[in-house]
Amino acid sequence: MTEKRIGVIGIPGKWSTEALADAVAARTGFRLVIDMAQVVLDLGTGKLMFQGQDLCQLDGLIVKKIAEVYSPHALDRLEMLRLAEARGVRIFSRPEAILRLIDRLACTMSLTLAGVPMPDTVVTEDAGKAREAVRTFGTAVFKPLYSTKARGMCLIKDGPGAKANIADFAADNPVMYIQKKLDLSGQDLGMVFLGGEYLCTYARVSGGGTWNTTIHDGGVYVPFSPDPALIALGHKAQAPFGLDFTTVDIALTGDGPIVFEVSAFGGFRGVRDGCGMDAAALLTDHVLARIPA
Template identity: 65%
Template sequence: MTNPRIGVIGIPGKWSTEVLADALEKRTGFRCVVDMADTALDLQRRALMAGGQNLCELDGLVIKKISQEYSPATLDRLEMLRVAEASGVKIFSKTASILGLVNRLSCTVTLSNAGIPMPETVVTESPDEAMAAVHRFGNAVSKPLFSTKARGMTLMEAATPEADLKARITAFQAHNPVMYLQKKVNLSGRDLGMVFLGGEYLGTYARVAQTDSWNTTILHGGKYEPFEPDADLIELARKAQAPFDLDFTTVDVGLTEDGPIIFEVSAFGGFKGALEGASIDAAGLYAEHVIKKVQT
């Protein structure tokens, strides 16, 4: 196979989607960027159509972004891609791998079962249990099960008057029936993104808060900086991403007084942090990895 046809599932016009499509086009001469919102699955014909292109006829598909924001509908889009996968299209990363990550709880349970150190976490549908968790933690971060870049996350403080805290929990549960609460840990305004390609470590960048926001995400004003981890930290991140069998990912790591903890393993990984914080051309390296696997 000299010129494989490999498409990119993403958000047309978005930098990370387009830079990956550019890298693949440069190496193969083929370009196809697909927004899953524009696809149609025809099970009778076993066709997944995007405009005039049947994605089931491509050699490969790289999922850079399955949707702008995570939601249960994201899982439906992955189910549609399973048809292309069953037709012989190589998907990066595999749909089964991503299905185990889009839901925050699924990711957390897998990490916990693997013995990976994480912040203390309580998951409940009971407002009373949620209240008890906040008091036990001192401060807790309530997180939607489907979200990216800290969207929808809320800081719950035990010092809040009881009636006000109960109201905050009720308001959060109105949009999140199953409540996921994690103990807020002191990160001194910095956390890490550790980048892996095909299970191999590439490098690390730091996200550093520039404001008084309790989180470090770029969405909330953080910036990327270089960071050099030691061998033990690299090994911890490697163990964290291993159960998910991903082609490309970023492991989110926090450094605390009690040692490193893992927040999550990304379903898709971040290109911009790798480039700006660690000088890694993740898009180019990923494109070469995908082409090699498609051709074997």
């Protein structure tokens, strides 16, 4: 057992956060789950405080989840962590890397510029151009720029009701992120990487009756064995971000595989249920190997 003090930033009480904190405690004897909503940044004193603990005095921080719901406020929380990083605290993954993934458009731009195949996508604030996109795609998926697990996403089909549906979406999402709906044959893939190296792949299979495959909407995890070309695609997608632990969302279509997004944090439950592996233990060992004694 090492005496390194490593905090886990996440959602107290959530399974993946607590599992990671347990794995850290089993190896270090130190357990600290950090809720960023209770962290105080004091630039006058140069401290980042959580319940009496200056996070700048820890040996490391693992970011399992920065917020329950993605929003621009999550970006502010990551900015706060930069103080601890500047004081020499190792952070996994680095705030700068996560920042590029919280905003869906930032992730999409990085993937596109890296030459990663993605669904046809239109981004606009113009309702008329959004209507044109729906007409071109036939059926389009409208996605909030800040969301996880398909929350806030909706399908809009070409037809008489499209204009009103677009207006409803735009009321809460003035910048509209619009993708062509693809036939996913009821499943998509989560390809997992640890420290930039391929770990495993699981499939998310639709629970039936929904257009997406998320576990939130009744999907289930099952094992999947990708071929080397598919692994190479996943590796190419995650490489620009430099994350310590991530999942690349991939779909197999009639025109070949495409990437939807790269996760800022990765999913522990999919690794457990779909791959039979302990992601919390693997990530903790990865972190401990990279923090100086």
